Amino acid sequence: MGLAEKINQDLVTAMKAKDALRTELLRMCKAAMTNLAIAQKKDELSESEVVGVLTKQLKQRQESFDLYSKANRTDLAEKEKKEADILAEYLPKPLSDEELKGIVQDVIKSLEAPAGPQQFGLIMKQVMAKVKGQADGKRVQEIIKGLL
Numbered sequence: 001m002g003l004a005e006k007i008n009q010d011l012v013t014a015m016k017a018k019d020a021l022r023t024e025l026l027r028m029c030k031a032a033m034t035n036l037a038i039a040q041k042k043d044e045l046s047e048s049e050v051v052g053v054l055t056k057q058l059k060q061r062q063e064s065f066d067l068y069s070k071a072n073r074t075d076l077a078e079k080e081k082k083e084a085d086i087l088a089e090y091l092p093k094p095l096s097d098e099e100l101k102g103i104v105q106d107v108i109k110s111l112e113a114p115a116g117p118q119q120f121g122l123i124m125k126q127v128m129a130k131v132k133g134q135a136d137g138k139r140v141q142e143i144i145k146g147l148l
Helices: 003-016 020-039 047-070 074-090 097-110 117-130 137-147
Strands: none
Touching: 003 020, 003 047, 003 074, 020 047, 020 074, 047 074, 097 117, 097 137, 117 137
């Protein structure tokens, strides 16, 4: 079963259970996936595209949580935190820093040219393609800069 199918099934289950938060969140995710499919003129999204949509949704929730926390809006911050936790259930487990360093080192070794700051963009592109949905771009960037 694909991730999009799992979201559809969980949406039906949440609606039957009258879980308003989960129902609302899954509907928003489904709408975001539909919008992306329409924009790309596709009938269905690939698994990596669905993970990309969910990652974007998770990042939005985390940023909103930070903003609401700074503004002392605990009610809204709690809602965003709960939504982020629900979204995290659907995403692949994040990589640890050691695993991420190993992937970055493998990419650096595979380069034909000597690795340096001028190769940063190339390294970043290759690493992000390998860790899609499992690591945040900021973490990857920090590790690459640390190793270069």
